[in-house]
Amino acid sequence: MTVTEVLQLVDQLVLKHTGNHLNDIQKNVVQGIWQGQTYAEIANEFGYDSENHIGNVSRELYRILSDQLGEDVNKSNFRWTIERLKDSLNSLNSSKVFCIDIKSSFNLCPLIKNNDIGSNEDDEIDFVNKSYCDLTLAPKITHFYNRTTELQTLSNWLTNQNTRLISVLGLSGIGKTTLVKQFVDLNLQQFDVVIWKSLKLSQSLDRIITEILTTVNTESIETDNKLTQLFNLLRQQKCIIVLDDVQELFTKGQFAGQYQTEYKDYKTFFTMMIEIEHQSNLILISQEQCQEMLCLDEDLYPVKCLELEGIDNIKILTNLGLNDEESWLKLIDLYEGNPIYLKDIASLIRTIFAGKVSEFLREDALLVTEEIKFRFNELFERLSPIEQQIAVEVSKSSQPVSxxxxxxSLSLSSMDLINGLQSLSKRYLLKTTEGDKIGFKLSPVFREYIRTLG
Structure with a gap:
């Protein structure tokens, strides 16, 4: 069983007992127990102050599960009990049980105590006809580390504030897609409709809307009125739509966030998501910002932006075949905590340095692997000529440049220079520093890549 399946099953049992879905701390506790963590480890990983509090939450969950299943459930038998329950559910297809739609791509029928079966026809819950979950193009999450704060932020924005448009932004490989997928996995039961689309594969807004309406909406599609039909759906049901790789909509060779001509309808769509009243949410995952992702007055407009930085937890290097754990934090800092950079460099360390991180660090150099270089080649091609000039010039100094x-140094007008600096910042390649003078510096790994261009 996956963690998602476990959470869905436990959630339905808790819902039947309490009338409420699992809250965030209960989800974290279930996930930790399923993965064999101690209460102290759960508290540490998810940022809670006291393992005693985790223990209290766990015991309350055991009590609820014990009551629902008619048998004693505790920490030592939790995993075995859930696995046995899932096996039992698979064999109950011909039995009369109370079926609950969990708004996923499949349905589970939580086990009811024998004396409840058939007791009351009115208790049976029908499937919601329009519930739908399409995560075909979403990645499968095998490891997730140290993003508890970001998960809680997303949960607050989406479930408490009902923020209609959220952008998750940052450098390639920083973990944007992983974070959003983890949130979706943990919160499937909060939504009637879940849609995940990658704009690397399908960029036509008309096609995406048609696919959503065709699959979810039972009404016939009016060719000239698709947006209206979509917003009717967004009003009537609680939907979450995730668009990954949004930077693919923008024009290469221009400043960040400039739409390609054929995709300007997305600009209208994003604005409508903000301005039109509905109960649904849109998450944009992108390596660069556009104007619609920014909000000058969050009290007036339901728009939020989550900018991801690197991870500073040594757990991201676990299972990568590295030695010298005492040196891992230094390696993480060197490569900005970017999981993809670290995965690439770990492969090099295993091959050339026999997995010894301390040996690699003795090189006293920030090495750029061919895989990292390939990623930056694609990114560098997206920059405007002005940005490329600025990046090359800033890379010449190890200190911030004013x-x-x-x-x-550059033959640029004041406007071109300022716009170029802003655009590099919108791509998360340039940071502003404050001191005696305001200065600018590149992401260290990107700076080293620029220097390799000669």
Whole structure:
């Protein structure tokens, strides 16, 4: 069983007993117990102050499960009990049980105590005809580390504040898609309709809307009125739509966030998601910002932006075949906590340095692997000529470079220079530093890549 299946099954049992779905801390506890963690480890991983609190939450869950299943459930037999329950459910297809739609791509029928079966016809819950979950193009999450705060932020924005448009932004490989998929996996029961689309594969908004309406909506599609039909769906049902790789909508060779001509209808769609009243949510995952992702007045407009930085937890290097754990944090810092960079460099360390991180660090150099270089080649091609000039110039110094120094070195107007700096910032390649003078510096790994271009 996957963690998602476990959470869904436990959630339905808790819902039947209490009338409420699992809350965030209960989800974290179930996930931790299923993975064999101690209460202290669960508290540490998810950022809770006291393992005693985790223990209290766990015992309350055991009590609820014991009551629902008519047998004693505790920490030592939790996993075995859930696995046995799932096996029992698979064999109960011909029995009369109370079926509950869990808004996923399959349905589970939580086991009811024998003396409840057939006791009351009115208790039976019908499937919701329009419930639908399409995670075909979403990645499968095998490891998830140290993003508890970000998960809680997303949960607050989506479930408590009902933020209609959320952007999750950051460098390639930083973990944007993984974070959003983990959130969706943990919160499937909160939504009637779940849609995940990758814009690397299908960029036509008309096609995406048609697919959603065809699959979810039982009414016939009016060719000239698809957006209206979509927003009717978003009003009538609680939907979450995830669009991954949104940067594919933007024009290469121009400043960040400039739509390609054939995709300007997305600009209208994003604006409508913000301005039109409905109960659904849209999450955009992108390596660069566009204007619709920004909000000057969050009190007036339901828009939020989550910008991801690297992970500083040594657990991200677990199972990568590395030694010298005492050196792992230094390696993580060197590669900005970017999981993809670290995975690539770990492969190099295993091959050339026999997995010894300390030996690699003795090189005293930030090495850029061919895989990392390939990623940056694609990114560099997306930059405008002005951004490329600025990036090359800033890369020449290990210290922050001021606007005045850049003006002296580059033949750019003040407007072009400022717009170029802003665009690099929107791509998360450039950071602003404050001191005696305001300065600018590149992401260290990107700076090293630029230097390899000669």
């Amino acid at each position: 606007r005045e120094d850049l003006r002296k």
